[in-house]
Amino acid sequence: MNTTFEVSFYIKKQQKNSEGFCPVMCRISIDSERKQFSTKLKVKEQQWNVKANRTFGKTNETRFVNSVLDDILSKLNNYYHELRRVNPFVTAELLKNKFLGIN
Numbered sequence: 001m002n003t004t005f006e007v008s009f010y011i012k013k014q015q016k017n018s019e020g021f022c023p024v025m026c027r028i029s030i031d032s033e034r035k036q037f038s039t040k041l042k043v044k045e046q047q048w049n050v051k052a053n054r055t056f057g058k059t060n061e062t063r064f065v066n067s068v069l070d071d072i073l074s075k076l077n078n079y080y081h082e083l084r085r086v087n088p089f090v091t092a093e094l095l096k097n098k099f100l101g102i103n
Helices: 060-086 092-100
Strands: 005-011 021-030 033-044
Touching: 005 060, 021 060, 021 092, 033 060, 033 092, 060 092
Parallel strands: none
Antiparallel strands: 005 021, 021 033
């Protein structure tokens, strides 16, 4: 059984704080189901690369953000494949809860 699995990151421009930082969100898509959660990271809107789902630049701050996003992506991929070994019907909600530690 083939399923479509995708993880993407985006910023919530509507929730920009007074210093110009926007929260970075993670979206999990499995088949047609989508679930989002906050990564607890914040970046300036002009530092965000929409196409790459990453930050621009080579500062320590942008490298740190990109490193955390890579870690999240890696963990979600590992959890997804772990869940698929046990159950062929993995949902975005199930994967999100596994990542966040919710039973």
